[in-house]
Amino acid sequence: MSISLKQVTLCRDQQPVLHNLTLDLTEQRIALVGNNGSGKSSLARLLNGLLQADQGDIEVHRKFPARGVAQMADTVGFIFQNPDHQLIFPTVAEELAFGLRNQGLSSKDSTLNARQFLLDHNRIEWADRPVHSLSEGQKQLVCIFSVLILKPELIILDEPFSALDLPTRMGLMKWLNQLPQQILMISHDFEFIRDFDRVIWLKDGHVHMDGPPKIVIDQYLAQCREEPSIC
Amino acid sequence: MPWLHAVEYLEKIQEIPLNDKKLVQISLYAALIAAMGLVPPIPFATGIPITLQTLGVMLAGVMLGPWRGFLAVMLFVFVVALGLPVLSGGRGGLGVFAGPTAGFILGFPVAALVTGLVAQLLGKLNLLVAASIGAFVGGILVLYLFGITGFKLITGREWMESITIMMVYMPGDLVKVIATALIAQSVYRAMPSAVAIR
Amino acid sequence: MLSLYLPQQSWLHRLPAGLKLLTLALTSIALYQFQTMNFMVPVLIATLAIYLSMGKTGLHQLKVIRPLILLFVFLFLFQGLTQDWTGAFLLLGRMLILIWLAHLITLTTRIQQMLDVVTPLFSPLKWIGMRPDSVAFSVILLIRFVPVLLLMLEQLQQAWQSRKGGRQQWKLATPLLINAIRMSDQVSDALAARGGIPRKNTGDTLER
Numbered sequence: 056m057s058i059s060l061k062q063v064t065l066c067r068d069q070q071p072v073l074h075n076l077t078l079d080l081t082e083q084r085i086a087l088v089g090n091n092g093s094g095k096s097s098l099a100r101l102l103n104g105l106l107q108a109d110q111g112d113i114e115v116h117r118k119f120p121a122r123g124v125a126q127m128a129d130t131v132g133f134i135f136q137n138p139d140h141q142l143i144f145p146t147v148a149e150e151l152a153f154g155l156r157n158q159g160l161s162s163k164d165s166t167l168n169a170r171q172f173l174l175d176h177n178r179i180e181w182a183d184r185p186v187h188s189l190s191e192g193q194k195q196l197v198c199i200f201s202v203l204i205l206k207p208e209l210i211i212l213d214e215p216f217s218a219l220d221l222p223t224r225m226g227l228m229k230w231l232n233q234l235p236q237q238i239l240m241i242s243h244d245f246e247f248i249r250d251f252d253r254v255i256w257l258k259d260g261h262v263h264m265d266g267p268p269k270i271v272i273d274q275y276l277a278q279c280r281e282e283p284s285i286c
Numbered sequence: 287m288p289w290l291h292a293v294e295y296l297e298k299i300q301e302i303p304l305n306d307k308k309l310v311q312i313s314l315y316a317a318l319i320a321a322m323g324l325v326p327p328i329p330f331a332t333g334i335p336i337t338l339q340t341l342g343v344m345l346a347g348v349m350l351g352p353w354r355g356f357l358a359v360m361l362f363v364f365v366v367a368l369g370l371p372v373l374s375g376g377r378g379g380l381g382v383f384a385g386p387t388a389g390f391i392l393g394f395p396v397a398a399l400v401t402g403l404v405a406q407l408l409g410k411l412n413l414l415v416a417a418s419i420g421a422f423v424g425g426i427l428v429l430y431l432f433g434i435t436g437f438k439l440i441t442g443r444e445w446m447e448s449i450t451i452m453m454v455y456m457p458g459d460l461v462k463v464i465a466t467a468l469i470a471q472s473v474y475r476a477m478p479s480a481v482a483i484r
Numbered sequence: 485m486l487s488l489y490l491p492q493q494s495w496l497h498r499l500p501a502g503l504k505l506l507t508l509a510l511t512s513i514a515l516y517q518f519q520t521m522n523f524m525v526p527v528l529i530a531t532l533a534i535y536l537s538m539g540k541t542g543l544h545q546l547k548v549i550r551p552l553i554l555l556f557v558f559l560f561l562f563q564g565l566t567q568d569w570t571g572a573f574l575l576l577g578r579m580l581i582l583i584w585l586a587h588l589i590t591l592t593t594r595i596q597q598m599l600d601v602v603t604p605l606f607s608p609l610k611w612i613g614m615r616p617d618s619v620a621f622s623v624i625l626l627i628r629f630v631p632v633l634l635l636m637l638e639q640l641q642q643a644w645q646s647r648k649g650g651r652q653q654w655k656l657a658t659p660l661l662i663n664a665i666r667m668s669d670q671v672s673d674a675l676a677a678r679g680g681i682p683r684k685n686t687g688d689t690l691e692r
Contacts, residue, residue: 105642128648139666140636141643143659145475157648187477187662201647293612303613306680307672313625314668318660320626321633324486328654341657349661361622368598368623369488369590372630379488379590380508381548384582386555441559442575451558465654472658480665 057081058102058209058239063111065097065260072097073260076111080239082252084232086268087241088275089257090284095241098257099211102239103131116208116237129158132202132236134212138194147189147197148173148182154205172204192223199231212240245272301353312354316361318342320372327374334461337374343394344425344466347402348417349473351482356399363394389436393429400424405470406483413484417470421463426456486630488590490545494538496592501601504589511585515578521570524577531584538591548587549580556580599623621681629667636663 058080065073073094087095100106102115104124113120118130135141144150151169156162173179181189186197195215202210210231216224228247231238242248254271256264264271296302304312319342327335343362346355362372371378373391382391401417401424408416430452438448474481496504515524535542549556556576564572599620606616640656675681 100642103646105645124645125648125650128646131646133643133646135639135643137639139659139663140639143640143644143655145472145658153649154647157650185476185478187480205647296612304618306675307669309618309622309681310625310672310675311665311668313622314629314664314671316622317626317629318633318664321630321637322660324630324634325637329651330654331652336654338654338657338660341654342661345657345661349665361619361626364619365623365626368595369593370486370595370627371488372486375551377548377551379548379587381583381587381590384512384586385549385552385579386559440579443559443562447562465657469654469657469661472655473661476658477662477665480662 058116058237059112059114060101061112063101063108063113065094065101065106066109067097071260073101073108076260076262078255078262078265080237080253083237084251084253085237085239086248086251086254087239087257088243088248088254088271089263092259093257094260095257096213099133099213099239099241102209102211103127103133105133128154129205130208132205132207132210134195134198134202134210134215136214136217138191138198141198141201142186142194145185146183147178147186147200150186150197151201151204154201158205169204172200176200190223192219192227195219195223195227196230199227203234207236209237209239210234212238212242214241214243216242216244245276248272296353301351304357308354311350312358312361315342315346315350315355315358316365319346319359319362320365320370323372323374324376330461330465332461334458336458336462336465339374340425340459340462341465341469343398344401344421344462345470345473346398347400347424348405348420348466348470348483349481350402352399352402352406354482355402356395359395359398363391366391384440386437386440387433388440390429390433392436393432396432397424397429400428401466402483409484413474413481414467414471418463418467421466425463425466426459486627487595488587489594490538490541490591492538492541492592494592496534496538496588499592501589501593501597504593505601508582508585508589512582515581519574519578521573524574524581528577528581531581531588534588535584542591545587545591546584549583552579552583595623615681618681625671629671632667633660633664636660 058078060076060078063073063076064071076098087098089095097106101108101113102120104120104122104127107121115127116130118127120127142150144153148166148169151172152165155165155168160168170179170182173182181197186194189197216227219227224244224247228244232250240248248254249268249272251268254266254268255262256271256275264274293302319339322338322342325338327337330336343359346358349355350358366373366378366382367380369379373382382388401420403420404423405416405420408419434448434452437443437452438445441448443451470481474484478484511527515527535546556579560572560576563575603616603620606619609616609618637656637660640659641653644653644656
């Protein structure tokens, strides 16, 4: 079960964003770090088909993102930075049921499954609550739920904890850690990614460093201290 | 003088004077209507394409209340006149106000006002129903009154002819009434405080 | 910045906005008053000549009537077949002239110039507690936030697509509306922290 990129190049507005990237990602917990503009968000979006590579081949858990985002949706769950930009439906149960309906379940079954899911996760009281009555951390958890309920094999998270306080981040991270899925996370929360299996440092669209968290993170922090810049 | 009565009423319900916060709210909603104009039409249930912008205009009175909704759409129309290509289809500038659909565009703010007022007056009813009726009265009856009058003036056609010609747009617009009501209800269920008329 | 203004240096650009608007108003009154080919045709030719004087970009702008072509053809035929062809030509000519002339003003007048002309008209707003320069500020705010809202819509679309949302994207209107309302709260707080809306229209300009 892995992600493989072969000589992938991506251009946006005629500017190269990712250069000839070749990676094999088989580890369970992978982190992506790098400055803004390094290409990490683009790389993440290549994996579920939101962006299409200009050159190269990508295979994700035996599926091909080149065929479009819709057919990747069952395999790859994507969590974005801002929960307010992901929550589409009025109540929590409806939000969870949305993905199920798109997978082909009937309205009735989707709602039943959504409620069951909440029950299994000790949050049945959230079912009919308006999404905007929840706290930021709770909203992000709903986003995770709405992706998890679709039983993906890979979960990608793009700086999912930016607006959250430390206890909430820890709570969500602990929650994510017990998941069986492969997780790829873009994050600056070095506290958490120290426990990951692999960290990839992207710089200007290239892999600058790739290895165990201990090494890569320390190097990255060192460089940020030596050459602070505003990206 | 009805004008003074209106001003007194607005003062009484504290809609005037416009403080900074209300002004920002009006400006941002107008920006949203403009943004919606830059997005291509989207299929609604039956496949009939609707522009998000039309929905935004109808919902202005429901979301911000009749008065601020009116001002928000006025600001939008004003900005179109200034030269921003934010009327759906990338249209804008004074040319739009010289064409046969000028009446509709000038009628937008009033449509928003009436939609909001009617939906507000029907406060006792379920929001879906109140918003549907409001959207029908404001977005169809009132808006078409403006639109048909404008059409008649610009093209010199007779009333009956103008009405018949403009009726072509009706089926699509009835769809937008339904969409408006559904979204109003959806917004209310997601965040009740976002709907000013409740 | 999104605007229909064509940055050029033509004689029209140099004319004051008020004069252009007045000319448009007078021309349109005249076209309704003098419904003869002897008046309409020269005016039409003059209009086309003005566009020609603006070069290739100018001529390209004549396409502004494109969305209306079908309607124009219909009205032209309708008038011609039910009444008279002269009337049909007059109707078509008048509509074309007015749309083209009005568009010409938009092409050759900066937004700030337009605002300067109409702001005096807003002085009665004082009576309902609005400062006349609030209008200019609202325009600035609108222009600044359209791209932000579009970005937000794009993000919502990505979230929608990532869960195989399908074609009924109109449902994104709900989160879009809610986020816009919430954003307005954040922006007014930020503004209050900066001392509120600027008193005079200084500092912020519409052109960069």
